[in-house]
Amino acid sequence: MKKHKYYFAAFSAFFIWGFFSLALKPISSYPSLDILFYRVFFSVLTMTAINLIFRKKNIRKNWNDFSAMSSKKKRSILVLTLLGGMILASNWFIFIYVVNHVSVKAGSLAYLICPILTTVFAFFLLHEKLGKWKLLAVFISIVSCTLLSLNHFQDIFYSLAVAATYALYLVSQRKNSELDKFLVLNIQLLFIALLILPFYPKYSGVIPTEPLFYTCLFCIVVFFTIVPLFLNLYALKGINSSTVGILMYINPIINFTLAIFYFKEQVTLLQMFSYSLILISIIVFNKNIIFGKKHKSKVIAESSKSILK
Template identity: 55%
Template sequence: MKFSKYYLVAFLSFVIWGFFSLALKPLHEYPSLDILFYRVFLCAIIMLVITLFVRVSVLKQSIAFFKAMSAPDKKSIIARTLGGGILLTANWFFFIYVMNHISVKAASFAYLVCPILTTVIAFFVLDEKLSKWQWTAVMLSLISCLLLSFNNIADVAYSMIVALSYALYLVTQRRNFGVDKFLILTVQIVFSALILLPFYPVYSAALPQDATFYWFILLIAVLFTIIPLYMNLYALQGVTSSTMGILLYINPLMNFSIALLYFHEPINTFQIVAYSLILISIVVFNERLIFKKRRVVAG
């Protein structure tokens, strides 16, 4: 039952993220940095209020747990938490920029290759093993990247940066256990806000006057940032890497469908072939789980 609970939380988090473009696209006239500034600042304020005034007992327990840790463990959790804050900041900025100034399909492609990148990085960093089928899937995803580069190499480059930043975040947080997940996320977002704060007076545009802007920022902060990120960190406690990889594809597939059906973005032959290869790589990468399920049904 515990596995089912973590699986459901992970599934719902990616379903929520799949609709992100519907809240972000209406803000395309605003600079990407401004969207990032207000998103992070509002998230930091909301999470600090919840942590300091609503979850006081959890905060005290986490502080006591941290004090009881050994010095090396303290350094490790601090490095992973703050490093995660930096990676989140980078991922958010590049994702917003690609979504609003490149294309929704490019943003979608970033999270199609993200599970593959996550697994490859985990192979080298966490010593997680890959099967021959999984390496084949990695090669198929690389071929799809080459096909897309014939169309527009800049799109692919931006997509890879978005994917790499979140893949590194997932890998670093996989071993970040012990302290309450909401508190870890709060520290990461507050750290992100502190990183961005010195840049706000210099790089921000004029203060937005339209109330609609702030409503969308509030929606993005709560529904598309705090809730799914917390669900992601929570699910990582009980969901395997391969399962997380399968569920991660929900987000880009929904983004790609919305780009074609709702935003009516054009698509060419190279893109059709490339995305088809990505879908094939998804099946190949997860063939062990897929065929295992078939054997169970057959039995």
Template identity: 50%
Template sequence: MKTTKYYIAAITAYTIWGFFSLVLKPIHEYPSLDILFNRVFSCSILMLLIVFIFKRSKVTEAITIFKKMEVKERRKTILINFGGSVFLIANWFSFIYVMNHVSVKATSLAYLVCPILTTLLAYFILHEKLSKTQWIAVGLSISGCLLLSYADLMDMFFSVFIGFTYACYLVSQRVNKAFDKFLTLTFHITLAALFLLPFYPAYSGPLPTEFKFYFCIETIAILFTIIPLFLNLYALSGIKASTVGMLLNINPMIAFALANFVYHEKIGMLQYASYGIILLAVLVFNSHHIFAFTQKYSPVSKNV
């Protein structure tokens, strides 16, 4: 059960993200780019402060490791980390835009499509092996997503794009193991901030004056960005990208419940059935670990 802590990290990250709409919806009247700019800049400043105060030794260690790498490995490391930042920016902007201007259901569908894309990318790029049971789970997930897309093809279009960007991030970071995880995440977010900085003067709106906006942004930065992304990278260091990807289904399950019970979006029986199938797929995909966990902690009966 050495992998249990990595499962817990992934489950915790995706449970947190499931409630993202609770802090994003209250600031839906602000442009998506303004939310993205403030989110990324806040994250970058906070994480750089933490690194310079508490993790300077890790910075020195990372520089030493990088210098010792062969030229080919160094280029690969640069590509993986620059690519990770690009995928994060694309994912965040598309997610915020769709959440605030299309529907909460479309964003929840994105993270139902993402596990399928992650599993397939991990299989073809990382050559991760899947059991027959896990392939059955992938088939169930595809069935559930097809049922949902039948109800709204436009939602599926947006969802595939959001899901693909994050799937690419997960798969790329599975092989990014050389450096401290917090330092890696700081690099990704700071690089994302530097990418966005030239666009800020031209594309940002008027400076927000409401306390609500800044409270939501800082909550998003700390609770819904730094913590879950760090847990995500930690989980990838111990379990396969396909497994981390499939657990991502927890996020849209919670988002779907919020869309129904909090935002009162119209939901039909087809969508209930689809989400039920996808929930079954998550259980089937991780059945080997669930059985191992229950066997370890179930009381052993003894003959008297």
């Protein structure tokens, strides 16, 4: 079966996410908490409408599957879903704050180191195997982060905070795979919305009246939340998660490019060298996936030659 459409879907998802800062920066004058409030509320309304109108059969199937599970399994799913929602809300808030009040390149750095940090958390929390090449990649990444912190501690601190929360979210959801991902995300956002609703009257600012705010919010909810999520879920039907993981790096590379050439953020030689180390660590980290096929083809060719001899 041809997989081009699945690769294109995954590529498109991360390509779109790479331009997220273009929708966030124009509303940087608004408090980060306000942006989070409205992003959650509008996302919940939109995703709930999609599920209730277009995915009724899916909801019924998931409910029947959930009802048939043991009490222990149900409890595990509920805990992982609600905990994941709280972690995701923290990630959204910190990322919005970082892009609008620290720097765009700090946000891009977060998602460069996120896959490697995810593996570290998975090693300690889920006891997943960590090979020598991945250990080397983690070490290179630690060196690059140390170099970045020498003169830009704030950037690296917030980058690690964004990366750590998203990595924890991914790790926590790896064991939460029994139910439909889109439905789980909808439940998580509904939980977050109910959780933050009592704080909205006291901690929110004046209700925005500028059309620009709602235009950007519409873009954030539709184009930077729901559309890429749909594309990502569709891509996972035809290609494995490791391949999707490699394509994930499209996002921060575009973000970093925008930071330099569009938002005109200053980058020192030390930062460029550190970012280069991170790119090297990414290649080392994904060595088996990037060079696996070539290596496999070479082994097959050599085996064929030996047989012919």
